[in-house]
Amino acid sequence: MTDPITPIPHEPAEGENECEHALVHLYEYLDSEMTPADERRMRAHVAHCSPCLAELSVEELVKQLVKRSCAERAPETLRLRIHEQITVLAR
Numbered sequence: 001m002t003d004p005i006t007p008i009p010h011e012p013a014e015g016e017n018e019c020e021h022a023l024v025h026l027y028e029y030l031d032s033e034m035t036p037a038d039e040r041r042m043r044a045h046v047a048h049c050s051p052c053l054a055e056l057s058v059e060e061l062v063k064q065l066v067k068r069s070c071a072e073r074a075p076e077t078l079r080l081r082i083h084e085q086i087t088v089l090a091r
Ligand SMILES: [Zn+2]
Pocket: 018, 019, 020, 022, 045, 049, 051, 052
């Protein structure tokens, strides 16, 4: 957890990096382990990036379901099913 946080300017050309950032830090975001600045950046990004928002929603849902069922981790089939539903909805 000693990775330095590299600020990425909000330019269209950096869009891919923002997506990368969002996906790499997805679990930190869900576990509330992000710095407030990073969390803000994540929210700002998913607000206008539906693929990342879908990805985030899938993981959030899986996390909630796993917590509720007290399972160690969600079965891959469940994850896939939710992912399918969300990507269909996002279209
Ligand atoms: Zn994105």
